[in-house]
Amino acid sequence: MVSVCFYFQVHQPFRLRKYPVFEIGHSSNYYDDNKNIAILNKIKHKCYLPTNSLILDLINKTNGEFKATYSLTGVLIEQLNNYAPEVIQSFQDLAKTNCVEFLSETYYHSLSYIYSKKEFKKQVFMHKKLIRKSFHKNPRVFRNTELVYNNEIAKYIENLGYKGILAEGPDHILGWRSPNFVYKPYTCSKIKLLLKNYRLSDDIAFRFSSKSWAEYPLTASKYNQWINAINGNGNVVNLFMDYETFGEHQWADTGIFEFMKHLPSEILKNPDNDFMTPSKIIKKYPAVSDLDIHNMISWADIERDLSAWLGNNMQRFSINKLYEIEKTVKKAKDPKILEDWRKLQTSDLFYYMCTKWFNDGDVHKYFNPYDNPHEAFIAFMNILEDLKLRIKTKKEVVRYVEA
Amino acid sequence: MFGWEFPPLNSGGLGTACYGLTKALSKKGVNICFVLPRNQASINVDFMKILIANNLAGSLDLRFIDSILKPYLSYEDYEKEYSNNKELKEIKDIFNVNPEKLIYGSDLFKEVVRYTKEAEKIAVNEDFDLIHCHDWMTFGAGIRAKRISRLKGKIKPLMLHVHATEFDRTGGNPNQVIYEIEKFGMENADHIFTVSNYTKNIISYRYGIPKEKISVVYNGLEANEIQLNEVFNLKKHYKLVLYLGRITIQKGPDWFLKVAKNVSERSKDVRFIMAGNGDMLPRIVEESAWLGISDKVFFTNFLRGIDIDRAYELADVYVMPSISEPFGITALEALSKKTPIIVSKQSGVAEVIDNCYKIDFWDTWKISDAIIEVLNDKNLYNKLAEQGYHEAKNLTWDRAADSCISIYNNMGNLYDSRGEKW
Numbered sequence: 001m002v003s004v005c006f007y008f009q010v011h012q013p014f015r016l017r018k019y020p021v022f023e024i025g026h027s028s029n030y031y032d033d034n035k036n037i038a039i040l041n042k043i044k045h046k047c048y049l050p051t052n053s054l055i056l057d058l059i060n061k062t063n064g065e066f067k068a069t070y071s072l073t074g075v076l077i078e079q080l081n082n083y084a085p086e087v088i089q090s091f092q093d094l095a096k097t098n099c100v101e102f103l104s105e106t107y108y109h110s111l112s113y114i115y116s117k118k119e120f121k122k123q124v125f126m127h128k129k130l131i132r133k134s135f136h137k138n139p140r141v142f143r144n145t146e147l148v149y150n151n152e153i154a155k156y157i158e159n160l161g162y163k164g165i166l167a168e169g170p171d172h173i174l175g176w177r178s179p180n181f182v183y184k185p186y187t188c189s190k191i192k193l194l195l196k197n198y199r200l201s202d203d204i205a206f207r208f209s210s211k212s213w214a215e216y217p218l219t220a221s222k223y224n225q226w227i228n229a230i231n232g233n234g235n236v237v238n239l240f241m242d243y244e245t246f247g248e249h250q251w252a253d254t255g256i257f258e259f260m261k262h263l264p265s266e267i268l269k270n271p272d273n274d275f276m277t278p279s280k281i282i283k284k285y286p287a288v289s290d291l292d293i294h295n296m297i298s299w300a301d302i303e304r305d306l307s308a309w310l311g312n313n314m315q316r317f318s319i320n321k322l323y324e325i326e327k328t329v330k331k332a333k334d335p336k337i338l339e340d341w342r343k344l345q346t347s348d349l350f351y352y353m354c355t356k357w358f359n360d361g362d363v364h365k366y367f368n369p370y371d372n373p374h375e376a377f378i379a380f381m382n383i384l385e386d387l388k389l390r391i392k393t394k395k396e397v398v399r400y401v402e403a
Numbered sequence: 404m405f406g407w408e409f410p411p412l413n414s415g416g417l418g419t420a421c422y423g424l425t426k427a428l429s430k431k432g433v434n435i436c437f438v439l440p441r442n443q444a445s446i447n448v449d450f451m452k453i454l455i456a457n458n459l460a461g462s463l464d465l466r467f468i469d470s471i472l473k474p475y476l477s478y479e480d481y482e483k484e485y486s487n488n489k490e491l492k493e494i495k496d497i498f499n500v501n502p503e504k505l506i507y508g509s510d511l512f513k514e515v516v517r518y519t520k521e522a523e524k525i526a527v528n529e530d531f532d533l534i535h536c537h538d539w540m541t542f543g544a545g546i547r548a549k550r551i552s553r554l555k556g557k558i559k560p561l562m563l564h565v566h567a568t569e570f571d572r573t574g575g576n577p578n579q580v581i582y583e584i585e586k587f588g589m590e591n592a593d594h595i596f597t598v599s600n601y602t603k604n605i606i607s608y609r610y611g612i613p614k615e616k617i618s619v620v621y622n623g624l625e626a627n628e629i630q631l632n633e634v635f636n637l638k639k640h641y642k643l644v645l646y647l648g649r650i651t652i653q654k655g656p657d658w659f660l661k662v663a664k665n666v667s668e669r670s671k672d673v674r675f676i677m678a679g680n681g682d683m684l685p686r687i688v689e690e691s692a693w694l695g696i697s698d699k700v701f702f703t704n705f706l707r708g709i710d711i712d713r714a715y716e717l718a719d720v721y722v723m724p725s726i727s728e729p730f731g732i733t734a735l736e737a738l739s740k741k742t743p744i745i746v747s748k749q750s751g752v753a754e755v756i757d758n759c760y761k762i763d764f765w766d767t768w769k770i771s772d773a774i775i776e777v778l779n780d781k782n783l784y785n786k787l788a789e790q791g792y793h794e795a796k797n798l799t800w801d802r803a804a805d806s807c808i809s810i811y812n813n814m815g816n817l818y819d820s821r822g823e824k825w
Contacts, residue, residue, distance in 0.1 A: 021676060021701045022713055025636025313692035321698050355689075374688040378702045385698065389640060 002180075002227060003236045003276040003284070004267060005194070007069040007143075007166065008243035010048075011109050012040060012076050013348035015369050019382045028390060030340060030383045035369060037083050044084045047247035052090040054246075054257060058264050059099045066264045067099045067275040070243070071143050074107030074127050075346060077134060088134065095135040101277035102131050104139035104162065110345035111145055111309060113153055114296070115323040123342070124160065141165065141278040145347050147196065147240070147299040148306065151292065154185035154193065162191060164282045166240065168297050169195030170304040177289075180234025184287035192282045193291060196240040196299060200226060205241040209254035217255070220262035224269070231272055235285045240299070301356075309350040314377040319350055321384060325391070332394045340387055344380070352376035404437045405522060405534070405541035405548075415649055416622075416732045417566050420598070421537055423625050424564075427804035433811075436529055438544070440518050512580075519543035526551040533811055534561045539569070539581060542588030549591075558818040560593040562810070564620075567653075568605055571727040574652040586610050594814055596620045596807065598730035599751025605727075618810055621755050623800035624735040631709075635717050641674040642778045645718030645742070647711070647733050648725070650681035655724035655747065655764045657683070660690055660700070662722065665771040667699045673778065678714050680705040715740035719784075720777050724764045725750055734759070738795035743787035745773050755798060758791040 017032035058066045072091070080087045094100045106112060106123040107130065113120040124142075131139055141164040142157045149167035157165050169179030179195035203223070207213045215222070227237055242249065250256040267273045276284070300308040310316055322344055329341045353373045370376040404425065408418035425435055522544035531552070536545035545561050552559040569577035569585055589595060589610050595617045597603045603617045637643065644666070648654040656677065663675040677687065677700060684702075691697045706714055715721065721737035721744045728750035735752065737744050738759075746753050747764035760773040777784055 021637070021703050022635065022710070022717070024701070025639070313689055314697070317692040317695065317697050372685070374685050374702075375704070377688060377692070377697075378704070381697055382701060385637075385701070389636065392640065 002230050002234065002273050003281055004227060004273065005069065005236055005238045005276055005278060005281060006067070007071065007103070007238070007240045007278070008245075009071050009143075009241070010076055010243040011071075011073040012036070012043065012079060013109065013346040014075055014079070014343050015039075016344075016349060016376075016379050016383055018370075018375065019379050019386070021382060024382055024386045025389045028336070028340065028386065030343075030386075032369070036079065040079055040083055043244060043248055044087055046252070047244050048084070048087045049090060050252070050257065051243065051246040051260075052087070052094060054260060055100075056090075056094055056097070058261070059094075059097050062264055062268060064097065064099050065268055065275060067101070067277050067280075068094070069101045069103060069277045070094075071103040071105050072131070073105065073109040074123075074130050075109060075343065077130055092135060095137055099277075101141070101279055102135055102137045102139050103166070103278070104128055104131070104142045106145055108342050108345050109145050109347055110342070111148065111306075111319070111347050111350070112323075112345055113144060113148065113156070114306075114310075115319065116326055117156065119323075119326060119345075121160070141194075141282070146309075148296055149293065149298070150296045151185055151187040151294060154191060155187040158185075158188045158191040164192045164194060164278050166194050166238075166278065167196070167293070168299040168304055169198060169238070170297055172304070173291075173293055173297065177291075178234055179238065180230050180236055181288040182236065182281060182285045183289055183291040186290045186292035192287055194236070194238050194278055194281065195291075196238050198299070200237060201239045201241050204239065204256075204259075205245045205249065208245075208250050208256055208259070218259065220259055220266045223259075223263060224266040227267055227273065228270055231270070236276070236281055307356065308354055309347050312353070312355050312373075314353045314355075314373065315350045318353065318377060318380050318384070321381075325388060328391050328395075329387075332391045334390075334394055337387065337390055337394065344384065344387070349376070349380055353380070404435055405536045405544045406437060406439050407538060407540045409437075409439055416730065417538060419625070419732055420566055420622050420730075423623055423800040424803055424807070427623070427800035428807065430801070431804055431808060433804075433808065436525070436531065438522050438525055438541075440514065515540050515543065519547055523547040523551060532559060533814065534559055535564060535807075536562070536588070537564045538566050539585045539588065542584060546588065546591050560814040560818065561591065562594045562596065562814065563588055563592040564596040565589075565602055565606060565729070566598055567729045568602065568609070570605055570609055571602075571729055572651075572653050574726050592616075594618065594810060596810070598622050599754055601749070601751050601754065602729040618806065620803050620806045621751070621798060622730045622732050622735070623798050623803045624732070624739055624795050625800065627712075627739060629709075629712055630740075631712055631716055633713060633716060637674070638717065638719075641672050642670075642719045643717055644673060644675045644774055645678065645714060645721045645737070646676065646724075647678040647706070647714055647721070647737075648723070650677065650679050650684040650687055652683065653725060653727060654679075654681075655726045656681075656687050657690070658724040658726070658764050658767060658770075659722060660687060660694065660696075661767040662724065662770045662774070663691075663700055664694050664696050665767055666774050667696055669771070670775055670778070673699075673774070675700040676703060676714065676718065677701070678703040678706050678711075711736070712740065715742050718742050720745060720774055722770065722774065723747060723750065723752075724770065726764050728752070735795045735798060738788075738791040741788040741792050743777050743784060743791060745770060745777070756791060756794050758787050758794055 014031045015036055016030055019030065055068050104124060105127055106120065107127040108123055110123060112123055128139060131137060140162060142162045143166040144153060147166060147168045154165055179197045183193040185191060185193050203218060208218055210216060230237055246256055246260065296306050297304050298306060329338055352368050352370055353376045355373050406421045410418050410422050425437055429435055526548035534545050534548045536542055542563060549559060549561045569581045589606065589612050595606065597606060597617055597619055598621060600619055603619055606612050606617055607614050646656065646659045650656045666673050688702060691700045715737050721742050723731055723734050723746045725731065725747050726749060728747065730751035731746060734744045734746050745760040745762060748761050749764055753761045762769045762773060777787060
């Protein structure tokens with residue numbers, strides 16, 4: 001019996017504009033609205049709308065046998081509400097089928113767990129509230145930003161009442177073990193752990209259109225053989241990927257939509273196979289073993305650690321300075337300041353400052369709206385200074401009014 | 404005149420100096436044909452009109468040599484290019500150096516060679532009395548023009564204007580080919596202008612040129628009365644220290660960072676602005692994060708036009724920690740906005756301005772002390788700002804043009820009709 005679990009990450013950050021020194025103290029408009037809208041529009045047409053309608057078709061054609069799981073970040077939903085409400089509508093249509101599960105994560109797609117648990121908890125609740133409001137679903141399974149995970153996070157999430165948590169299944173952790181089973185975090189008593197099968201996931205997400213790949217071209221039946229091969233040797237296949245894989249990272253002319261259209265029926269040909277969402281998997285399969293993951297892991301780059309966001313001095317310095325002002329931000333009691341501070345936490349902003357251009361350099365460059373990481377850092381620091389001055393000014397005003 | 408850059412498409416002081424000097428000379432009745440490479444698709448046409456419509460007594464004729472700078476080659480491409488590159492071999496021809504020593508990216512040299520050949524064609528068709536070249540890229544053009552004048556019947560004197568030597572630009576690690584081009588040009592020149600005694604000494608000491616052949620013509624300040632009086636909120640919260648220049652080894656950006664670290668440890672409300680772009684920018688940005696002062700150092704990248712004036716006005720003090728600065732026009736520009744200056748002793752501007760701090764670039768403690776002193780002492784601040792302002796205002800391009808003209812007059816008949824020196 002193999003249960004295939006498709007989980008798609010749907011996220012777009014609020015990219016910052018190039019903020020000149022002269023504007024510090026004068027402009028609290030931090031975002032590159034034109035670019036953000038343009039990118040959202042592009043992705044809407046290339047990915048969100050066509051893929052949503054494909055997924056809906058697949059669910060209908062298989063009489064609800066096909067299942068899919070989504071995690072939409074708060075910052076994406078905000079942007080969709082403002083500029084592409086029809087995408088929200090199409091996600092709501094999917095939600096109504098009851099074949100789709102929505103996961104819980106931080107509203108701002110942030111690394112807040114590492115820097116402030118208080119802020120992390122707040123963002124998780126904000127996100128949960130938003131998902132309930134948007135899709136009338138109550139998320140029960142958690143995925144942290146970029147699948148950042150360790151024992152401690154699992155325990156924290158268990159205490160928040162979640163039934164399951166998602167993580168990467170990297171070789172250096174698993175060793176001889178397989179990601180195709182359900183595990184239990186070493187520190188926890190109840191919560192279950194689902195691990196990404198990164199080989200099969202990346203076959204679709206990264207290698208699908210790569211002509212230098214030995215398995216090119218990838219067909220639904222070939223892929224189905226690999227899934228079937230797990231039968232008897234695993235319970236689940238967790239295929240975790242960015243939603244933008246469909247139509248954006250892999251363009252429509254690569255045949256990615258055709259592939260996806262035929263895959264469910266291929267997989268379902270074998271009566272031993274089915275599709276499931278994380279909540280169902282957790283109910284159905286027992287944990288085969290404890291898994292001890294002490295150091296933080298993530299799903300990024302070959303290192304599968306935090307180095308994509310916190311690997312160099314610029315990244316560590318800027319994020320430290322950002323969380324350093326948490327108390328003063330919250331004391332200012334200004335909703336706009338608080339919102340801007342939270343938007344600055346979005347992990348993508350630190351990803352843009354990454355300077356390791358080796359194997360994953362192409363991936364980094366593809367996503368970077370700046371010409372180089374230093375420019376991203378400079379814009380971020382200028383904006384942070386303006387935010388600090390706003391807090392300072394606000395404090396002075398409050399003091400003046402009170403006097 | 405042969406030049407390499409001209410505002411608004413300049414990357415540094417060379418363009419500013421060429422513009423100021425050319426304009427002043429034209430005003431005084433000198434007819435100039437200025438030859439420039441056009442290294443960008445379109446030059447600001449309005450700007451040229453303003454320049455030419457400036458009631459010049461003499462005439463100014465700008466000539467452009469079309470040139471398209473290719474993006475830099477990778478190492479493999481370079482080797483391929485090198486083995487079948489005609490232009491590289493011609494360098495030997497023009498400058499009498501061995502191209503095997505060439506380790507720079509080949510593009511710049513190719514452009515120089517192309518420029519030289521095109522300039523030669525212009526020299527054939529133009530009538531001129533003197534040749535005046537600005538910096539090493541144009542030295543070949545000057546030498547060729549002089550040769551043409553001999554073929555035309557009367558040798559015209561060649562003057563080189565040295566705005567910077569290879570020793571300045573590289574912080575003392577010169578590229579041998581460029582050094583030899585410079586030396587060859589200087590030896591073949593009839594007279595050399597330098598922008599300071601500092602540079603005159605370098606040319607005499609490093610290039611072995613007799614001092615009698617060298618005159619100092621200090622740079623001037625373009626009369627620019629723009630006072631923006633813009634209100635900057637940043638200024639309400641902090642005192643601001645400005646670095647403005649290319650972020651490259653010559654200008655001492657790494658020393659500026661050390662100063663910033665030192666000052667910010669001693670004084671809470673001081674912030675630093677590093678304006679400019681350059682090969683060292685990434686390194687300097689990362690180093691500021693490593694030193695833990697990135698929240699106190701703001702980077703602007705390359706500034707143009709009005710933004711330069713804004714930067715000077717925003718600043719409370721301007722620091723120029725160059726490790727070798729032939730002149731340093733930016734220091735005068737800062738003073739023209741009544742911003743006090745701290746300049747390195749290793750600079751030309753230190754010879755002409757008294758109301759400023761002159762400190763060794765490596766003496767970061769002393770520079771830090773000076774910054775804190777000038778920011779805290781209102782009287783001192785006003786004295787340096789006001790009196791420095793007047794000193795800078797007196798350094799006009801007219802004065803520089805007068806010095807040039809008097810040398811021109813001495814040189815005019817350097818060669819008799821047989822091509823012999825008198």
